[in-house]
Amino acid sequence: MEKKNFNPFEMAQAQFDSVAEKLGLDEGTRELLRNPMREYHFTIPVRMDDGKVKVFRGFRVQHNDARGPAKGGIRFHPQETVDTVRALATWMTWKCAVVDIPLGGGKGGVICDPHNLSDREQEGICRGWVRQVARNVGPLQDVPAPDVMTNGQHMVWMMDELEKIRGEHLPGFITGKPVGLGGSLGRTEATGYGVVYHIREAMKELGIKIKGATASIQGSGNVAQYTLDLFTQLGGKVVAIACWDQKDKKAYTYKSKNGIGFDQLMAAVDKFGTIDQAKAKSYGWEKLPGDAWIEQEVTVLVPAAQENMINGENVGRIKDSVKIIAEGANGPTTPEADVVIKKKGIFLIPDFLCNAGGVTCSYFEQVQCNMNYFWTREEVLQKLDDKLTSAFKAVSDLARKKKVFTRDAAYMIAIGRVAEACKKRGWV
Numbered sequence: 001m002e003k004k005n006f007n008p009f010e011m012a013q014a015q016f017d018s019v020a021e022k023l024g025l026d027e028g029t030r031e032l033l034r035n036p037m038r039e040y041h042f043t044i045p046v047r048m049d050d051g052k053v054k055v056f057r058g059f060r061v062q063h064n065d066a067r068g069p070a071k072g073g074i075r076f077h078p079q080e081t082v083d084t085v086r087a088l089a090t091w092m093t094w095k096c097a098v099v100d101i102p103l104g105g106g107k108g109g110v111i112c113d114p115h116n117l118s119d120r121e122q123e124g125i126c127r128g129w130v131r132q133v134a135r136n137v138g139p140l141q142d143v144p145a146p147d148v149m150t151n152g153q154h155m156v157w158m159m160d161e162l163e164k165i166r167g168e169h170l171p172g173f174i175t176g177k178p179v180g181l182g183g184s185l186g187r188t189e190a191t192g193y194g195v196v197y198h199i200r201e202a203m204k205e206l207g208i209k210i211k212g213a214t215a216s217i218q219g220s221g222n223v224a225q226y227t228l229d230l231f232t233q234l235g236g237k238v239v240a241i242a243c244w245d246q247k248d249k250k251a252y253t254y255k256s257k258n259g260i261g262f263d264q265l266m267a268a269v270d271k272f273g274t275i276d277q278a279k280a281k282s283y284g285w286e287k288l289p290g291d292a293w294i295e296q297e298v299t300v301l302v303p304a305a306q307e308n309m310i311n312g313e314n315v316g317r318i319k320d321s322v323k324i325i326a327e328g329a330n331g332p333t334t335p336e337a338d339v340v341i342k343k344k345g346i347f348l349i350p351d352f353l354c355n356a357g358g359v360t361c362s363y364f365e366q367v368q369c370n371m372n373y374f375w376t377r378e379e380v381l382q383k384l385d386d387k388l389t390s391a392f393k394a395v396s397d398l399a400r401k402k403k404v405f406t407r408d409a410a411y412m413i414a415i416g417r418v419a420e421a422c423k424k425r426g427w428v
């Protein structure tokens with residue numbers, strides 16, 4: 001799969017097909033699960049600050065809701081495509097199933113670049129997005145959340161719009177909301193912390209101590225930030241972090257042999273994750289090309305930004321020191337790269353297991369909203385750790401027992417659960 005014509009949905013389908021074969025799924029179930037059940041494509045007219053109307057394109061894809069309401073984030077991205085949203089909705093179905101939460105898979109997107117939009121214009125997009133799917137989303141149908149370039153503020157605008165339309169309070173409609181407005185403590189750090197819970201468990205299996213271990217992270221947004229935070233708290237050292245630089249329109253890797261501090265990083269990033277070059281220089285971080293993160297002599301690699309970051313072209317640059325790849329992003333590794341990772345014997349924590357902390361905490365957020373009773377941060381994080389650790393163990397036990405790649409083991413569990421739900425419902 002070349003970088004130029006990389007299609008995430010084809011990749012998601014190829015991954016599914018190979019596991020469907022291993023599981024011996026019947027034709028009807030395969031046809032159902034390799035495609036989304038429903039898709040909405042729509043326009044969103046917004047009056048811009050200059051008085052003119054601009055029309056944005058929006059999507060919501062509901063891949064499968066046999067196990068519960070569809071669940072998944074909404075991305076704002078200039079290069080958004082419906083195939084990317086389809087792939088991500090599919091991965092959400094497997095993600096919710098592998099951690100065994102009663103939700104299905106969905107994803108949404110808008111083709112837009114928030115870097116060039118005022119808050120008022122973004123609010124217009126959020127409210128317009130909800131108006132177009134108001135009949136097809138809600139606590140019992142489909143529950144959105146933040147994703148690339150969306151955050152708690154976007155979620156509040158969206159919740160408010162649906163509540164206006166329906167004339168009632170509906171905090172269970174959307175997750176990732178700010179604390180105090182139906183949000184859960186721990187949600188901000190949940191995805192990154194979840195990545196580290198998995199790394200901790202993988203290290204236990206491999207007999208590696210996290211204290212003194214090193215990592216290189218690709219990405220500097222929410223997932224990367226909180227992965228770095230907990231990895232560092234547990235005694236590990238993040239020696240490189242790669243970020244997109246909006247000013248220079250290219251990526252850089254920042255390297256620090258002594259480790260990158262969480263407080264330093266948080267003081268240097270803007271809300272989109274671009275690291276301030278002057279601050280990085282003042283910390284003594286070395287500035288390297290964007291793709292240098294992959295060739296660091298570290299124990300753990302964490303691709304935590306976007307799809308197609310470890311592919312057939314660059315997988316060969318991974319150093320022998322790397323024992324674990326923890327996929328914080330969705331779809332960062334292509335099937336071509338998987339072949340090499342398998343051959344090298346690197347322990348791969350597959351994306352839809354590795355980054356499931358976000359949606360698991362979203363599920364807790366919904367539960368708390370429904371009860372109208374909110375837990376402490378410690379309680380949330382303990383429940384998150386328990387849920388993810390038991391999902392990790394189930395996947396790694398199966399991988400060992402059946403002598404299969406961890407990605408395939410995770411898929412076998414997730415697809416098996418969703419196929420069974422479809423069957424019991426009488427759909428297939």
Ligand code: GLU
Nearest residue numbers: 072073145147358359362
């Ligand atoms: N967007 C996040 C993901 O890809 C979180 C989804 C959610 O919380 O529903 O897992």
